[in-house]
Amino acid sequence: MSQVGFRVLGPVTVAGPGGPAELVGGRQRTLVGLLALAGGSVVSRDRLVDALWGEDPPRTALRTLHSHVSRVRQALEAAGLPDLLLTREPGYTLAIPRDCVDAHRFDAAVLRARTALDAGAWADAAAGLQEALGLWHGDALADGPPHGWAAAEVTRLHEMRLAAQEELWEARLRLGEHGQGVAELERLVAEHPSREGLARLLMLALYRSGRRADALERYHLLRERLADELGVDPDVRLQRLHTAILRGDPDLDLAAVAAPPPPEPIAVTPAQLPPPVGHFAGRAAHLDELDGWLAGPSGESRVVVICGPAGMGKTAFAAQWTRRIKESFPDGQLFLDLRGEDPDASLPPSEALAYVLRGLGVPADRVPQHVADQLGLYRSLIGPRRMLLVLDDAGTADHVLPLVPPTPTSLLVVTSRRRLAALAAYHEVRQVELDVLAPDEAMALLRGVLGPARVAAETAEAAQLARLCGGIPLALRLAAAKLAARPRQPIADLVAELSGDDRLDVLAIDGDTRSVRNVLATVHDSLSGSAAALFRLLGLHPGVTFSTHLSAALTGISHGRARRDLDELASAHLITEVHSGRYRMHDLIRIYAVEQAAETDAADRAAATTRILDWYLAIAHAANRILDPARDRVPAADTAFEPPFARTPDAVLAFLDREHANLVAVVVHAERHGHLAVTWQLSYLIAGYFESRGHAGDRVEIYRRGHAAAVRLGDRVAEGMMLSGLGVALITAHRHDEALDQLRAALVVMASTGDERGRGHVYNNIAATLGELRQFEAATEACEQALAVHTANNHRLGVLLALNNLGHLHARTGRLDLSLSCLEQGLALARQDGDVRLEGAIWHSMGETHGYRGDDEAAMACFGEALALRRTTGNLLYQSSTLHQIGTVQLRSGRTDEALATFAEEYQISRSTNDEHLQSIALADLGSARLAAGDPAGARADLRRALELRERIPDDYELGIVQQLIAELDRHDQAGSSSGSGSADF
The missing domain is CATH 3.40.50.300 (P-loop containing nucleotide triphosphate hydrolases)
Known part of the structure; x- marks a missing residue:
């Protein structure tokens, strides 16, 4: 890359084979300068936002950063430098050698010069330092003013330049250039009047130039300045130089300055490495x-x-x-x-x-x-x-x-x-x-300390011990040492001890100060006050991971301040960044954080818990407004918390995907701490996320908690909504009989409170449940009741839902014209209301109806419309359903390769939603397509897995489809087998 040059020691410029890159605006130049300084390392987006905008970036900062990156890439490409600015999670990097950047060449030149200084090669040192300082063309990042940590980086570069200037004049004075040095050192001292090293060099240059009085005057000026500004005296070296000048010490003369003596040979060959640790494992x-x-x-x-x-x-x-x-x-x-x-x-x-x-x-x-x-x-x-x-x-x-x-x-x-x-x-x-040991490495460490036979005798218990120690080598060694000291104690006994609330107490050995708690305490005690406070409060967060935004809300500080404290905690390895702006703690570190949180003031703990729940409630409101705005029965809270995502379904769902593991924990946390209204409101507001992403088990648990909270509050309206939501959650979990029980209970509660809107929705949900049970006539009757209730109350969303469900049910019972009539009414209403979610659902139902009529072309057109709309809302469950229908039509039409691709996408989506019912359907689809494609072995593998899943999620209708395909596969095998061998045992 000889034609490539990145200059940051002055105005930021980039030179390439095609000429200079045109960087527009200070932020683009700052961005390029910081990535160049990173020397090929990745700089995270959060750190770049901090560097470009400071503590309070605009909400559009990330989007603007993406725009700057795109424009810089274009500028580099125009300069003949394509593919240099790369996206590497969690941020960006410049794929360039360090010697393409003037700052790194400066570092290298200074290092070589310092080696010459140490060896007394004054001329070589002076030449090297002069070369290094010649790389500067003004202040670092002169036309790209940075903020935050990047401003500190600029300060560091300026400090290095100043140190190099001092070292240059140290060497030049050794060479007798005191006459030339006075003027330059006068200028430097004027710029940095409190810099003691420069003052010392100027005093020496003045003295050797015959200006003893001026040298002494310089000392007095510096002493007064330091006393006035800092209340300190000059350092010992300056005091000694002052005394030597007063005495006219001949050692100050140039002739007395000799080169340092050559290094003496080392008298011994040191061999100080510590002994290896016993039973080292892994790595x-x-x-x-x-x-x-x-x-x-x-x-x-x-x-x-x-x-x-x-x-x-x-x-x-x-x-x-x-x-x-x-x-x-x-x-x-x-x-x-x-x-x-x-x-x-x-x-x-x-x-x-x-x-x-x-x-x-x-x-x-x-x-x-x-x-x-x-x-x-x-x-x-x-x-x-x-x-x-x-x-x-x-x-x-x-x-x-x-x-x-x-x-x-x-x-x-x-x-x-x-x-x-x-x-x-x-x-x-x-x-x-280094991170935690992998499970096999942890087991190897236990076998090394305890012996293979003892671990083999209790393999499952040893594996559980490794998990309870979090894979942390120190914890594993302490646990193994306890067991080694008690050769007859079963491993299971120690596992039971570690399963209690005092795990850190158990992981200690009498007489050994290196317990897990003591080691963590030394790290905690070295933190700054604000970082330590944040660490303690994070012990109150019930979830698995946490974001920068939550940390700011938890402590009531700015986002930029929180990010700096998190950087300190990450640097101390108390937390680990798992995604840009998202962190987690290892299990034992989290236990220590919980202990530290318990020692804080009770009022502070309660306030922090409220801030956590308020933040999640604000996030849930903001997400609900994007994903399901018609779910409007919880009024928005008055909060200062801004949602940390763009207002699009994809952005909301991506953020909630990262929060998913926390959602149940936060709802449980709210219930346990008596925040009962928050408990049921969170359950209600995040239903749109589960509607899109599945995770039916979590949805059931959240609604059970919400229902219990509503009952404890005595809020009958909320109780009815929670029962209805629990019924829907049970439908998605494929537990239809339980769903009917909850929905019928919801009808009773809603009748007592006069919640007609709720009653209409419950009838719709009962219809959906009965439809899944193939009780189509009873389902149709319930759906007609829903339509009547919603029509009487002029509730448009309910009417739309009922029309779509009726159209679907009429199609399933062969009343195709009536089905299309309902669906066309619903489509017109959905378009009038701009309801993309329901418009997609109605197109899907219309596709099913056309399929029943045998019109595959019309069906495919409708399913195409449905899939396009469902992709815009990010709803994976609905996408999976539509892909199933599309693949079915493709397979029926003989387009086997297309069907295989469609069913493969259906299967991937079903896996991402953790929905075993949908996974079984998708595997059955793949099996049928592979059979049609002449791949019986692949078909048998898919159908075997579909059958295994169906045994866990019973559905007689879907089970019949799988069994029918297996029978067809068996007939295919028997027809192609000359030996008459039987099929595999399913």
Whole structure:
């Protein structure tokens, strides 16, 4: 990519083979600049929104970001750079080498120059730093002003430039260029009057230029400024320089400045790696990945960061890998525990450097006192050698940066509970993120500690133990250690102990401070106040995952603030991002969060619980208005919460798909905490989601909770609605007899409250239930009652539903003209009302009616209209039903290949809805199509699975279809078999 250049150190520009890219507007330039700085890493959409708009982005921010990305792609393509800006979840990346970006070339040039500085090669260092600073053409991202974290990134780049300027003049003063240095250093000091390093260099340049009084005056000006602004004195180095200038110390003269002595040979070959952890298990893919990386080409430096949540075995993994590669580093291996997660015990850089220098054989009395001198000696000693350095438990990137080897001949391995993202801003980093062990790896660890025979004797109990430990190596080791100390205790006993409410207490061993709770406590205690508060409150959330938006609502802070706190929790590996802007906690971490939440003030807990439920209620209202606006019997609450999705069915359903696992838990949570009105209202409002996506079991559970809440409230109107909704949920679960019981009970309650609209809907639902039971005459009678009630109350939606159901029932009983008459009336009303959902349903029913008449062409036209409308609403259940009808007509018409494709789509949809009834129908459809296509083996496999599902979801009519197809398949096999062998046993 020699013709490619991304410039961010000044105005943002991109040069390609086709010329410069035309980036329009500050946000497009900021976007390109930040992706270029990321060096090929993915930047999430949420972080880009924060960088482009700050704490309070507009609701259209994500859509606008997509637009900017599209336009930037066009600009890059016009410049001869296609396929560079890639979408990679959860955001975007630029597929370019680091040396195409001036900021990364600047980093590399400064690193080389610092190596020369450490070696006393002043001329080489000065030339390298001059080259690096020549890459700057103004302030970083000068014409693309960023916000939030990106503004901090710009500040970091400016700090690096200033540090390089200091180092340049350090080298040039060593070369005797004090005369030229005075003017430039005067300018820099004027721009940065409180910068002590620049003041020191200017004082030295003035002194060597014969301007001793001016040098002393500079010191007094700085001392007054620091006292006025910060209340501090100049640092010790400046004070010593001031004293030396007062005395006219000859050591300040240029002639006294000698090159540093050459590094002394290391007296010993250090071998400090810790012993490997006993019974190490799993992680094979990560170990192989690192082996491959180490064997590949090296860059400017070699740094590996092994990160992950507390208790994931990062140190054990580092010990395992470094022991298998140590022969590649014959000059020795150093190990240092930085204790970074303990603020009271963590090693500052000076102590860490001193420890490493002693490990390199430097006598304690010869270790320099100042960090800068220690750093120079360390780099000089390790620079030409092949050494392995392991830094365990680093807290921040600042812990690690001074100890990065200056050449790629050595390797630095770092373990940390944080990702240390700032480290990658300075060096090329290979990151390995450890998560929980896979089930087979967890079982291997238990077998290693307890012995294969003991685990084999209680395999199911051991697997349950692994699940209760969450696959976390520390928890597994503690549990296994308990069992190892009690060789006669059944594994089942410990499983029972861990199944209680005190799982973290059980996962502790007397005399061992590394319990799961203690380890998590050290992480929690290192958090900022706002992040710790958010973590505790998240312990009150009953769901599996949570979003950025919920976190903001939970704490009452802005979305941008919440995102920063979540970034801190994710960096500490207390939460894991599973989707852009959506997070989860590992089981044991969640238990700890629940404990922390329980220790907060009761009033604060109650307020947070109310905020959680209010947020879900606001989301449910907003979703309901898009998915099913006619479901309007719960008035909208007055809330400040904005829905975190675009106002389209696809966007709403996609968001609720990610919340799906939480919905039952939130309804149960509301009921348990006495929020009974919220309980039944949530049940009512999210019915539109289940109508589209299935999940019948969850829908039944939610309505049972809603009904119980309405009864406890004594709200008879709500009770009737919940009984009606429960009946519909039971219909979708294919439990028709139970559905009829609930619907008939709903009629009684609604009659007592005068809920005529509700009664009409219940009659419609009874008709649907009886139709599923093939009791068509009774179903027709119920549907006519529904039509009469809705007509008397002028309830248009109810009339539409009744007309569609009547049309369907008349078709099933052979009254085709009457069917079309009802459906045509309904179609006209649906179009007048703009009801896309019901218009699709009526087109589907009309297709069925034309099919019964034998008019396949008219049927296909109607089903095509129905499918198109149903796709716009995102209703998967209805799409599956229409695809079944389309495929049936295709198969009947001899278009077997088309039918196979249609039935395959039907099956995929039925699986996504977790509806086994629909899955069985779809598999039977596939089986019939494969049989027609001459694939009896494929047909038999599909029909066998259809039969298995049908045994769990009984339906005599559908069972008869499957059995008929199996009989046809058996006849086909017998006709084609010369041996007369029988068919497979179904």
